Structure formats: structure tokens, C-alpha cells
Amino acid sequence: MREYMQLHISSDSRNESFARVVVAAYAARLNPTVEEIADIKTAVSEAVTNAIIHGYEQQPGQIVVEACIEADTLRVEVIDYGCGIDDVARAMEPLYTSKPGGERSGLGFTVMQSFMDELEVLSTPGSGTRIKMAKRVAARQTAEREDEQEQLR
Amino acid sequence: MLTHMRQGKRLVIKLQGEIDHHTAAAIRDEMDTLIWRYPVETLIVDVGNVTFMDSSGIGILIGRYRIMSRMGGTLRVRGARDQVDRILEFAGIYKICQKEA
Numbered sequence: 001m002r003e004y005m006q007l008h009i010s011s012d013s014r015n016e017s018f019a020r021v022v023v024a025a026y027a028a029r030l031n032p033t034v035e036e037i038a039d040i041k042t043a044v045s046e047a048v049t050n051a052i053i054h055g056y057e058q059q060p061g062q063i064v065v066e067a068c069i070e071a072d073t074l075r076v077e078v079i080d081y082g083c084g085i086d087d088v089a090r091a092m093e094p095l096y097t098s099k100p101g102g103e104r105s106g107l108g109f110t111v112m113q114s115f116m117d118e119l120e121v122l123s124t125p126g127s128g129t130r131i132k133m134a135k136r137v138a139a140r141q142t143a144e145r146e147d148e149q150e151q152l153r
Numbered sequence: 154m155l156t157h158m159r160q161g162k163r164l165v166i167k168l169q170g171e172i173d174h175h176t177a178a179a180i181r182d183e184m185d186t187l188i189w190r191y192p193v194e195t196l197i198v199d200v201g202n203v204t205f206m207d208s209s210g211i212g213i214l215i216g217r218y219r220i221m222s223r224m225g226g227t228l229r230v231r232g233a234r235d236q237v238d239r240i241l242e243f244a245g246i247y248k249i250c251q252k253e254a
């Protein structure tokens with residue numbers, strides 16, 4: 001069987017930190033650097049936040065967070081069954097936000113794109129959005145990792 | 154959640170913990186209360202004790218930058234470490250706000 005984890009959470013904003021910590025803990029078995037962990041946490045936080053504020057417009061709904069590890073790569077999906085996105089290309093433009101009054105920076109997708117190695121946004125207006133992200137976690141030499149872990153001790 | 158210090162024409166607001174959409178609303182409200190109570194020329198936001206920030210935190214800083222600019226003042230960001238420093242840099246915050254060590 002494929003090795004994976006799946007998390008079902010309600011669209012409660014407290015679950016933003018819960019989801020990013022769970023995915024980071026899952027990714028730990030790839031022996032990521034502190035910086036890679038931070039990148040993963042930030043990207044997951046963006047995707048889950050978007051599901052809550054845009055997908056469900058702060059109304060109750062269900063969010064699924066899935067992660068799996070393939071060789072040196074962490075794959076994460078964040079799925080909501082909310083309103084969906086009419087124009088994905090526009091939504092992904094840096095600084096674009098559909099909620100300019102709410103002090104959204106419009107940088108969520110840009111952050112996901114640059115903090116992860118792959119980003120794919122699949123959305124159907126009226127039925128929901130699936131964010132697929134991947135990050136490779138083997139760029140560094142083992143010695144470097146050991147150095148860092150030594151410093152952390 | 155945050156502490157502040159008034160030093161003449163400067164107001165230092167020290168944030169702490171994790172800044173995401175969940176914590177953003179309360180942080181923003183507390184910051185604005187202080188900004189209106191102490192109309193200063195320079196607002197310094199100390200993020201040295203912030204352990205995580207996503208784009209919701211960027212939204213807060215850009216919003217406060219706008220308020221300060223409208224009042225003819227400036228915003229500076231102080232003390233960012235690691236993940237926080239990287240997202241601030243990435244989002245271009247240091248292009249509009251002076252960075253303090």
C-alpha cells in the first residue's frame with residue numbers, strides 16, 4: 001500500500017496551525033532542514049487559510065489535508081468543497097485578492113509557488129478546490145544535515 | 154499577545170508567537186488601538202519573538218504601513234529571524250519599511 005496520511009478538519013481558523021504542524025511532523029521522516037520545514041509549514045498554512053476564508057467564506061465546511069512521501073519528495077494536497085475559483089490564472093497572479101478590504105495581501109499562491117517545488121491548482125466553480133504541492137527534501141549533503149543537527153543539540 | 158513602548162516620537166510594538174489568519178484579527182485590532190492612542194512619527198514593529206508568519210502577517214504590516222503613511226509617518230520592522238525574515242524579504246516588506254537589526 002502507498003504510504004500516506006490524511007487529515008479531516010473543519011474550516012475553523014484554529015486548524016490553520018494544527019494542519020501545518022501535522023504536515024511538518026509527517027515530513028520529519030524525510031529529515032528536512034529547519035528551513036525546509038518552515039517552507040512546508042508556510043505553504044500549508046496558506047492553502048488551509050484559503051480554504052477557510054475563500055472556499056467556505058468563513059462558513060462551516062470540511063477540509064481534507066493529504067500528504068505522502070515518494071522517495072525524497074513530500075506531496076501535499078489541501079482540498080475543500082467550497083465555492084471554487086472562476087479564474088485560476090488570475091487568482092494565482094501575485095497581489096491579486098478578491099477580498100481587498102480584508103487586508104489580504106494576495107500573496108498566498110505566490111508563497112506556495114516559491115516555497116514549494118511544485119504547485120497545481122484544480123478548481124471547479126461551485127464544487128471546490130484542490131491544491132497539489134510538492135517539495136523535494138534531499139538537496140543537502142548528509143554531512144551538512146548532521147552539522148545542523150549537532151548545532152541544535 | 155503584544156507589548157508596547159513609547160519613546161518620544163517612536164512607538165515600539167513588540168509582537169510574539171505565531172501570526173496567521175487565526176491570530177491576525179486580534180493583533181491588528183490591538184495595534185490599531187495603540188496607533189490611534191499614540192500618534193507618533195515612527196512605528197517600529199518588533200517581530201523578534203514571532204516564531205511563524207504567513208501572508209496574513211504580511212497583510213497586517215502592509216495595512217499598518219498604509220496607516221502610518223497616511224499620517225505622514227513611517228514604519229520600521231525590527232528583529233526578524235529565520236522563517237519570518239525570509240517571508241518579509243520575499244514579500245518585499247523591506248522595500249517599503251526600513252529594516253532594523
Ligand SMILES: Nc1ncnc2c1ncn2[C@@H]1O[C@H](COP(=O)(O)OP(=O)(O)O)[C@@H](O)[C@H]1O
Nearest residue numbers: 050051054055091097098104105106108109129
Ligand atoms: N480555496 C479557495 N477557494 C476559492 N477561492 C480561492 C481559494 N484559494 C484562493 N482563492 C482565490 O484566489 C485569490 C488569491 O489567493 P491568495 O493568493 O492566497 O491571496 P489572498 O488569500 O490574500 O486573497 C483569493 O483572493 C481568492 O479569490
Ligand SMILES: [Mg+2]
Nearest residue numbers: 046050108109
Ligand atoms: Mg491566501
